[in-house]
Amino acid sequence: MAEQAEAMRATVASMLRGIERYNPENISTLERYVELQARENTYDLEANLALLKLYQFNPGTYQLGVACQILMKALTNLPHTDFVLCKCLLGQDQMEDDNIKRIMYLHDLLEMCQFSTFWEEKHQYADLVTGVKDFSDSIRKYICHVIGITYQHIEKHVLAQLLGNIDEQTLQVWMNKYGWKEVESNLVLIANQEETVKTKNITEKIEFDSVAGIMAACR
Amino acid sequence: MYNEFVDEYESYPLEAAENYQYADRLEEYGERGHYPTYSIPEEVKKYITYFRDAIRDGNVYDIPPLYVDFNRLTEEYYKTQSWPDVEDLYGNKLVEQEGRDDIFLILYRELYYRHIYARVPGGPTIPQRFESYYNYCNLFNYILSAETPVPLELPNQWLWEIIDEFIYQFQSFSQFRSKLGKKSESEIEMLKESPKIWNVHSVLNVLHCLVDKSNINRQLEVYTTGGDPDSVAGEFGRHPLYKMLGYFSLIGLLRLHSLLGDYYQAIKVLENIELNKKSMYSRVPACQITTYYYVGFAYMMMRRYADAIRTFSNILVYIQRTKAMFQTRNYQNDQINKQTEQMYILLAICMVLHPQRIDEAVQSSLREKTLAEKMSRMSRNDTAEFTASFTFACPKFLSPVPPPFDATSANYHKEPFQQQLKVFLDEVQQQQQISVMRSYLKLYTTMPMEKMATFQEMSEDDFRNALLCFKHKMRNMVWTKGTSGLQGDFQSDSEVDFFIDKNMIHIADTKVAQRYGDFFIRQIHKLEEVNRSLTKVKV
Numbered sequence: 001m002a003e004q005a006e007a008m009r010a011t012v013a014s015m016l017r018g019i020e021r022y023n024p025e026n027i028s029t030l031e032r033y034v035e036l037q038a039r040e041n042t043y044d045l046e047a048n049l050a051l052l053k054l055y056q057f058n059p060g061t062y063q064l065g066v067a068c069q070i071l072m073k074a075l076t077n078l079p080h081t082d083f084v085l086c087k088c089l090l091g092q093d094q095m096e097d098d099n100i101k102r103i104m105y106l107h108d109l110l111e112m113c114q115f116s117t118f119w120e121e122k123h124q125y126a127d128l129v130t131g132v133k134d135f136s137d138s139i140r141k142y143i144c145h146v147i148g149i150t151y152q153h154i155e156k157h158v159l160a161q162l163l164g165n166i167d168e169q170t171l172q173v174w175m176n177k178y179g180w181k182e183v184e185s186n187l188v189l190i191a192n193q194e195e196t197v198k199t200k201n202i203t204e205k206i207e208f209d210s211v212a213g214i215m216a217a218c219r
Numbered sequence: 220m221y222n223e224f225v226d227e228y229e230s231y232p233l234e235a236a237e238n239y240q241y242a243d244r245l246e247e248y249g250e251r252g253h254y255p256t257y258s259i260p261e262e263v264k265k266y267i268t269y270f271r272d273a274i275r276d277g278n279v280y281d282i283p284p285l286y287v288d289f290n291r292l293t294e295e296y297y298k299t300q301s302w303p304d305v306e307d308l309y310g311n312k313l314v315e316q317e318g319r320d321d322i323f324l325i326l327y328r329e330l331y332y333r334h335i336y337a338r339v340p341g342g343p344t345i346p347q348r349f350e351s352y353y354n355y356c357n358l359f360n361y362i363l364s365a366e367t368p369v370p371l372e373l374p375n376q377w378l379w380e381i382i383d384e385f386i387y388q389f390q391s392f393s394q395f396r397s398k399l400g401k402k403s404e405s406e407i408e409m410l411k412e413s414p415k416i417w418n419v420h421s422v423l424n425v426l427h428c429l430v431d432k433s434n435i436n437r438q439l440e441v442y443t444t445g446g447d448p449d450s451v452a453g454e455f456g457r458h459p460l461y462k463m464l465g466y467f468s469l470i471g472l473l474r475l476h477s478l479l480g481d482y483y484q485a486i487k488v489l490e491n492i493e494l495n496k497k498s499m500y501s502r503v504p505a506c507q508i509t510t511y512y513y514v515g516f517a518y519m520m521m522r523r524y525a526d527a528i529r530t531f532s533n534i535l536v537y538i539q540r541t542k543a544m545f546q547t548r549n550y551q552n553d554q555i556n557k558q559t560e561q562m563y564i565l566l567a568i569c570m571v572l573h574p575q576r577i578d579e580a581v582q583s584s585l586r587e588k589t590l591a592e593k594m595s596r597m598s599r600n601d602t603a604e605f606t607a608s609f610t611f612a613c614p615k616f617l618s619p620v621p622p623p624f625d626a627t628s629a630n631y632h633k634e635p636f637q638q639q640l641k642v643f644l645d646e647v648q649q650q651q652q653i654s655v656m657r658s659y660l661k662l663y664t665t666m667p668m669e670k671m672a673t674f675q676e677m678s679e680d681d682f683r684n685a686l687l688c689f690k691h692k693m694r695n696m697v698w699t700k701g702t703s704g705l706q707g708d709f710q711s712d713s714e715v716d717f718f719i720d721k722n723m724i725h726i727a728d729t730k731v732a733q734r735y736g737d738f739f740i741r742q743i744h745k746l747e748e749v750n751r752s753l754t755k756v757k758v
Contacts, residue, residue: 019427022420049483056479057419057619079691079709081522087642088480088520091618092634095641104645111649113687116680149711150690152720158683193718193725199664200729206736214743 005042008033012047021050024058031066038069041133045082048073052089064097071103072128075110076138079145083107103128115143119164136164144178151190159188259303259311260296267313267327274323274371283374289330293338301339302331322361322371328354333384336391345409348392352416355385359425363432368458375463379503380551382467385425386474392417393617397632399624407624419619422475426468432456433465439491443702470506473513478617480639482517483705489514490703494530504544505555508534512558514704516614519565520639522646524573525697525712526704531566532581535559539580561612563590568608571597572650573693574657574714576729579737598654605647609640650692652685657715666724686719 012033015026030051037043048070055062067090074083087104094100106125109118118139122129129135140163147154147162160171175181175188183189259267266288273281293302303311305324314320332351335343343351358381362369373381396410396417415421430436434456438448448456455461469488476485494514511534518527538559566581567590585591596604616635659674660666672682693713698704717726 018431019424022423046483046487049481053479053481053484059620079694080696084520084522084642084646085483087645088482088639090638092638092641095638108645108649111688111691113684113691115684115687146687146691149694150687150719152718152725154719155721187721193720197716197718197725197727199727201732203732204734204736206740210736210740214740214747217747 005036005040008036009042009044009047012044016047016050022054022057024054024061027051027054027058027061030054031063034066034069034073037073038132041076041138043073043077045074045077045085049085049089052086056089056091059091062094064094064099067094068099068103068128069131071100071107072132072135075103075107076132076135076142078110078139078142099128110139110142113146115162115164122164140164140174144174148178148190152193153183153187153189156182156186156188259307259313263292263296263303264311264313266292267308270327271314271320271323274326275319277370277372279372282372283376286374286377289334293334297334297338299338299340301335304331325354325358325361326373329358329381329384332388333380336384336388342391345406348388348395349413349416351388352392355381355388355425356421359429362460362464363425363428368455368461371460373460375503376505378460378463379467379506382426382429382464382471383505383509386422386471386478389417389419389422389475390478390615390617393419393619394615394632397618397622397634399622399631410621411624414621419479423472426471426475429461429464429468430472433461433468435462435465435469436491438462438465439702443491443493467506470510470513473517474509474614477513477517477614479619480616480635482520485513485517486521486704490705493702494704504541505551508538508555508558512562513614515562515565518704519569520643521696522692523695523697523707524569525575525695525710526707527569528566528573528575528577529698531562531569532577535562535566535581535584536578539584564593564608564612567594568597568605568612570594571654572647573695573712575712576714579734580741600647600651600654602644602647605644606640609643610636613639649688653689653692656685656689660715660717660724660726661728663724664726664728666726668719668722668724671724686717686724690717 030047033047071086074086102125143162160166163174181189270285273285305328308314309316314324332347335347432455434451434453437451438456441451442448472488473485511530515527515530518530563584567585571594593604593608616639618635622631669679672679675682694709694711696707697710698707714729717724
């Protein structure tokens with residue numbers, strides 16, 4: 001299956017070269033590719049943007065369902081700003097649609113790190129989430145990224161809560177994945193942040209390049 | 220040669236511009252095929268004849284000064300009325316009708332219509348917009364369909380302006396087409412009947428063809444690895460006309476994609492251009508400035524603030540140092556000055572959202588009154604200020620397709636802008652707690668979460684979310700190496716940073732030592748420059 005996605009990636013990449021990128025005949029292939037990405041949990045931002053651009057050029061061909069799927073897939077690639085890039089290619093009337101608005105809301109929650117609310121309300125979005133394989137785990141990856149850059153030690157119950165009130169066993173899986181260790185009861189060591197986050201003293205450094213000119217002139 | 224021309228025509232008695240009665244001509248001009256002779260000032264006649272001969276003879280050295288002189292003559296004779304049209308050139312026997320002067324006439328029309336767009340009150344009429352489009356088609360067909368490179372060499376400045384103007388007129392047409400409110404039925408009819416004119420596909424096609432024909436991407440690749448671009452340029456790409464049109468078309472695509480809201484593609488088309496280095500391609504200042512404006516803007520929209528800030532400060536430093544070049548008033552410089560002003564605003568926005576250290580000279584401009592006030596309003600989350608700043612500084616977004624002509628919405632032309640504004644304001648909204656938090660965090664080195672949450676009147680959970688959001692938003696993708704501007708690593712260059720250990724926030728600030736070196740280096744350069752100019756003065 002992964003092979004199929006790889007083959008598709010190559011085909012699509014060759015389809016999008018040069019002026020061919022704007023050929024409306026590509027639309028159906030790209031739509032199938034979005035479907036494949038959702039089904040196989042693969043991802044190709046560039047192809048999806050090319051499809052949104054074709055919709056922009058040929059408004060009559062716009063498929064709401066596909067656009068929703070592209071946006072949902074973009075959420076799975078947080079912390080990257082893919083979602084914003086997709087949003088920029090939508091039109092105002094397309095933004096008016098209820099499903100699009102619901103996805104925008106999910107995006108807001110995730111970008112503002114309101115993870116508890118996200119998990120609490122997730123069941124209301126089952127219709128959008130169902131088609132996207134491993135959606136919740138992709139979001140957990142993103143949450144782990146944010147935790148990884150923020151925490152040195154985190155309370156275990158907070159960690160479990162941020163990841164969507166997961167049970168002990170699942171929590172262990174995620175901790176193993178990121179190499180996070182339980183050091184005391186109810187305390188998990190994420191990373192040593194003291195080394196990376198410290199007060200910077202910017203002292204002046206003069207590059208050789210900037211004085212080379214002057215030195216040459218002084219000869 | 221050209222100097223002779225200058226000496227010669229300065230002795231001509233200058234005729235008053237009124238002698239050229241354009242308005243009357245329109246009424247009298249009835250039957251086709253019969254061109255009455257209207258008076259064109261002698262100086263202009265002379266100019267056109269020289270220009271024609273320079274193109275006929277392929278006289279590379281005469282063309283650049285003649286091109287520059289177009290502006291001077293415009294100031295003199297055609298401040299607000301159009302240049303003589305081609306029929307008048309025939310009528311005055313300044314050009315030949317059959318074949319020989321075709322290329323000159325295409326180039327003349329390019330200047331003629333561009334001047335109408337820029338200077339004639341009321342702007343171009345629909346037929347003029349159409350004619351100008353066809354003229355560009357003729358020009359690009361001539362260049363692109365040739366089997367061997369065409370024997371034409373134009374100054375880089377002009378080639379840049381051809382591409383720049385081509386996209387400008389497309390942009391202007393798209394905007395014009397979408398403003399249905401003020402159009403008469405016959406105008407709407409005309410637009411409906413001509414869906415091919417200024418079509419987005421044709422515009423993209425021209426730019427892509429110029430890129431392909433010149434092999435510019437391959438040339439740039441070889442160039443950045445230190446090789447000789449000529450070795451891969453091919454027959455066309457070695458020719459300066461094709462090479463530079465290819466390069467400028469990449470910048471054109473950057474602009475076009477940005478106008479359509481496709482920031483990813485905008486940056487991607489430049490993937491072979493090393494932006495952070497000076498290169499032999501960067502000799503047209505207007506092109507440099509346009510490039511940095513759009514790249515910086517795209518980065519800002521992608522929430523790559525550190526990259527946007529670096530891009531804007533680089534070019535603003537360059538502009539500050541070469542300011543003298545842009546002081547003469549003409550419409551190209553007006554454009555540059557406007558774009559500079561816009562970039563200061565964009566830089567101000569980015570610096571509010573992502574405070575960091577920048578070049579001292581640029582920083583001091585941000586401290587100037589109006590900008591400083593804007594920044595302080597924005598850091599207090601004043602949405603109106605964010606809106607106003609964005610509106611002023613953003614490009615003129617456009618819709619690639621015609622409006623539904625039967626719709627009555629008068630604001631159709633504003634929709635693309637509204638959408639980009641919304642994306643931007645949504646982002647600002649998501650970040651709105653950050654600046655307040657930053658100002659609190661700055662005051663401490665360590666602080667229990669609980670206590671700080673109380674200060675900000677938040678529940679501990681909400682406050683934790685806000686802290687996570689701070690970390691997430693301040694960690695941007697930043698370009699580190701290579702030519703592709705899309706690549707990069709996640710970095711956090713924020714002035715104030717922190718981490719949470721259990722329930723304690725540990726804050727790291729940035730302390731900056733006074734800098735002297737930069738100042739001295741700059742002064743030494745200035746002194747040298749003065750010295751150099753002094754030695755040139757002959758007493």
